[in-house]
Every structure is written in C-alpha cells, then in structure tokens.
Amino acid sequence: MPDPTSSVQGFINAEDGVRLFFTAIGEGKSVVVPLACWTAEFDVLAKGHRLVFYDPRNRGGSTPVEIGKISFENDVKDIEAIRKHFGLETMSLIGWSYFGGVVARYAMEFPGRVERLVMVCGPPIRRDPHSDKMNETMVNRINVVAPGFLQEAEKTLSEPETMRKFWEVLKQVRVGRNGLGPMRGDPSKYPNETPENVAATFNRASQTLGNWDWRVDAKRATSATLFVYGDADFLPAEAAQEWGESLPNVRVFKMEGVGHFPFLEDPEPFFGAIEGFLSEV
Numbered sequence: 001m002p003d004p005t006s007s008v009q010g011f012i013n014a015e016d017g018v019r020l021f022f023t024a025i026g027e028g029k030s031v032v033v034p035l036a037c038w039t040a041e042f043d044v045l046a047k048g049h050r051l052v053f054y055d056p057r058n059r060g061g062s063t064p065v066e067i068g069k070i071s072f073e074n075d076v077k078d079i080e081a082i083r084k085h086f087g088l089e090t091m092s093l094i095g096w097s098y099f100g101g102v103v104a105r106y107a108m109e110f111p112g113r114v115e116r117l118v119m120v121c122g123p124p125i126r127r128d129p130h131s132d133k134m135n136e137t138m139v140n141r142i143n144v145v146a147p148g149f150l151q152e153a154e155k156t157l158s159e160p161e162t163m164r165k166f167w168e169v170l171k172q173v174r175v176g177r178n179g180l181g182p183m184r185g186d187p188s189k190y191p192n193e194t195p196e197n198v199a200a201t202f203n204r205a206s207q208t209l210g211n212w213d214w215r216v217d218a219k220r221a222t223s224a225t226l227f228v229y230g231d232a233d234f235l236p237a238e239a240a241q242e243w244g245e246s247l248p249n250v251r252v253f254k255m256e257g258v259g260h261f262p263f264l265e266d267p268e269p270f271f272g273a274i275e276g277f278l279s280e281v
Helices: 040-046 072-086 098-109 130-145 149-153 160-173 195-209 237-246 267-279
Strands: 008-013 019-025 029-034 049-054 091-096 114-120 224-230 250-255
Touching (some): 008 072, 019 072, 029 072, 040 049, 040 267, 049 072, 072 195, 098 114, 098 195, 114 267, 130 149, 130 160, 130 237, 149 160, 224 237, 224 267, 237 250, 250 267
Parallel strands (some): 029 049, 029 091, 091 114, 114 224, 224 250
Antiparallel strands (some): 008 019, 019 049
8 A cells, every 4th residue: 555644635626616625646647536535445556656536526525515516517527627737638547436437428528638547337328228227226126135115215315314224225235245345435524425415416417417328429538448347236237338339449347246346345356457457558
C-alpha cells in the first residue's frame, strides 16, 4: 500500500461552482477514479501510477448540492473538470458501478483524452431490455433472503430506517460466494453517504439518462478498455457481451462467483488484472 502521508487532498470547482473533493497519490501516468469514499482499496494501483480519486457531486467529501444540479451529463462533465484542474493531456479512467457508465460515456465524448478505460460492474450499454431483467433479478433475490420485505418497505421507503435496511439487503443479494472482505474506507462518515441521500442522488441521475442506448456511440471510444463483471451480480451475461461487441478495443473479464464488489470479494485477481492492463505498453 502506498504511503498515505504522500497524498495530496483538496477541492476543485466544477463548471457550475460545485466543489469536488479529491485525493491524489502515487507517481506516474495519471489514472482518475470517481467515488473516492468507496474506492480506498484501489490505492494499491498507485505503484507506478498517479491516482486521482474524487467524490462526485453530492457524494462523499464533496459539497452537497440541490437535486437539480445532479445529472448523468454533469457527472461526465465533472471528469473533464478534474482533467483540466490537473492539466492532464490524457489520462486513464476507472469507474465502478454507476460510474462505470460515466467513465465510458466520457470516453465516447472525449476519445482523445482517454488512454485506458476500466469499467467495473458497470451498467448495461442500453437500458432496454437489460434494466428490466436486472430489476427482476434483484426482486427475486430479495424475496428469497427477506420474504415480504419489499412489500412492507413500499409503505415507508422514504424513511431513513427503511432505506438503511433496504441498503443492507441490497448489498447482501449482490455479493458472490466469497462474501465481503474488510473495507478500509468508511463512506458512512460522510453525511452525503446516508442511504437516503445516495438513493436520491442515484435516482435523479438515472432519471436524466432516459432510455439510453450507446451501442453506436461506443464506436467513438478509441481507448483500450477492460470490462470487469462478476457473474453473481445483476448484470446479464448478454449485456456484458454487448459491451464486448460495441467497443472497438475491449476485453471482457468475467469473475466467476463474484458479485458487485470484486475489490472486496476477490481482490488479488481483480487488482492483478487491472494492474496488468494499465501497465501494458
């Protein structure tokens, strides 16, 4: 693990005045990683790379914003704000979960700025039909581990305690056979990371996506891409295959028995694959 005392922290101003918290660590080519508050384990990649972690608007250590300033488009623009702040001509990107889609979209819109792209357990390349299948999988799994919970939660979903329980159940049904290892970061220390705030932020950003379909736009992304997914997560195998068919220069890494948190479930092969990919000439 890199020496944490060598890290630099601060804030940058996005286009609309939103302040984004960042931590930069390591030396070498720059790799930008959204969602600093959840990705502390990724600092093992700082050997030979300059990692720039940041928290997106309304998340982690970044400043809270009104709901109208949250959108998928703004999340993409904020990566460009990070790039400009650090004066980077090019950079690599690593995005986990929803932010796998954000970094992919950035690579489509700014192809000349991205050297290498890593998507970890990201969304499907198009909404239909995969989103409905993912929701169906989620509901079926929750009904197995917590029968009746969803029906009861509908009445009080806006209440913090219900949202906290839903969050815990959701994590449980998205983890693979190994379970979760210890997590070095502590997102819960940030007021932005309460389950109700994360849900509101994510729901708003998802609504702004509309009925997305990036299969054509993906051809504009010129960077080498590594798409990582766990077959115990919600993403259907055919959705992962579509990323492989749509991006011009991509390899797909399926982790068997792994869910939505490969960096906590099976870190050695996960980080080994990413380190090898980032270090290729």
